[in-house]
Amino acid sequence: MASDLLQQIGIWIRNMALLYFVVAQTNGDPIAVSLLTVAEYAPIFIFSIIGGVLADRWRPKRTMIIGDLLSLLSIAPILWAVQAGYWQAVFVAAGVSAIVSQFSQPSSMKMFKRYVPDSQVGSAIAFSQTMSSLFIIGGPVLGTFIYTRYGISFSLSSLLVLFALSALCLSLLPKSEPVDRTERTSVYAEWKSGLGYVKGKRQLLVLFGLFALIALSAGLIQPLEIFLITERLQLPEASLQWFTAVSGMGMLLGGILAGVLSAGGHLLGKERRILLLGTLVFGAATIVEGLSLWPFLTGSMRLMTGVLLAFMQTVMATIMLTSVEERYVGRINGLFTPLFTGFLLLGTACAGVYMHATSLTFVFITSGLILGAASFVTLGLRSGPALAPGESVAVVPRAPGLEAE
Incomplete structure (x- = not known):
């Protein structure tokens, strides 16, 4: 949750800073603002499915930490480019952040599934929802304040600190066990297995x-x-x-x-x-x-x-x-x-x-x-527990060699 809190702060600072910066640089050009939206949404369609499959292959803790570190490393050259006058680099920042999140988010869900008992899932999700709601209210205010008071360079620099702290928090999670894979399968085969499921x-x-x-x-x-x-x-x-x-x-x-x-x-x-x-x-x-x-x-x-x-x-x-x-x-x-x-x-x-x-x-x-x-x-929908005591999971087609983690 501490990592989620830091990431939420970073997301809102980034979103508001990039929006205001693009508007200022283009004199409110709607095409430029639309391109910023495309940079944020397009990776979802391209990388979400791949990220989901790889999240099932990789250790979730390591994946989330690497995701934060990649976000941190990507911000540094973008910050340099913006300071050098290449303001278009902010579109790259939006795209890279969206790509990384498609790998980190499924891994976060796996950690949720692994360590939160089914009887407590509702309460844990409600708590996460409450935190997200707080940022819906206060996030735009925080992001606007940081940008208008300190500018784009400070806004991007603050992300370096936030992502580093988030990675540090994630390092305190229990160690993920490696996936037991007796046979290598393709990303497509495992994606198809997911559809069958x-x-x-x-x-x-x-x-x-x-x-x-x-x-x-x-x-x-x-x-x-x-x-x-x-x-x-x-x-x-x-x-x-x-x-x-x-x-x-x-x-x-x-x-x-x-x-x-x-x-x-x-x-x-x-x-x-x-x-x-x-x-x-x-x-x-x-x-x-x-x-x-x-x-x-x-x-x-x-x-x-x-x-x-x-x-x-x-x-x-x-x-x-x-x-x-x-x-x-x-x-x-x-x-x-x-x-x-x-x-x-x-x-x-x-x-x-x-x-x-x-x-x-x-x-x-x-x-x-x-x-x-x-x-x-x-x-x-069927109310009640997803799997009743003693009930077996439906047998569905899956890729050969795909074993439980």
Whole structure:
């Protein structure tokens, strides 16, 4: 968690610094800002699957430490290039950081699976969700303060210290045992084995569908939130930050509540009911947001959806971790990440065109209806423990020589 905290600080300092720096260097050129987004998202599709497979091959502790060290080493030449006047190097910084995270994140999930008992997974994920929510609220403020006060060079230099401290924290984790591999297999064969594993696990197939619909719904409305503020509520653009903060506060409260209930075992066996009601209410709240003309009502819906989102993320992550054998965690994570990102970007790409063809309100209604459709997908989930006592894991095709770690 200490490593996650340091990385979250670094991520927000980096994101805000790169954004403001690119805007300043290009006089607000939207193409340059878009290229920065491409540099952050493109590696997810290229390296996420590979990173997931390799995370199942390599020792997770070593992989995460190497990831932090590579991030540290990559920042130094980029910092030099920026100071020398080659400001375009910041695009390389964004791309390298995104690539490294595709290897570190699956390894982090493997460590989670290995050392956190299934009965405590919900509480641990809720705690992690709470920390992320705090940074949703305070991260932009921190990143903006560091950049505006000290500039791009200091912002990038601070990453060197943060990544070094993160690697030091990770070195205190228990030593990872080497993977027992009696026969070498290709990355493609192991990726195919991961797909076979997903096909044999109904819980995972349902979660794939649920993630896709939630991502599509979110992608449709995320780029249009500014218009909700200016057109529906008749407020200045700067007011968007307060509604974002309200949403973050809802996620914070939801994370705390989910953690308390998970610790008491009150969520066990109620996963399907929580996701069913959560998607239905989430969809209804999204429609109300699109129809609302009153800031208080819109803010109330933002708070509610924040709480629901934290609950749903905790439940979905818990189901995934408790449904997957450790040796497949990296590959499954490597499949989920591009799936969610792909549908999110699909919704984002369609949002502007769809709004021009219909209306802002209709886009929000569509987003809410997609969440309503997601509620039907949750009916395919099985509540309770992913593997009942004595139950064997479904036998699925896998690459020869792929042994448990």
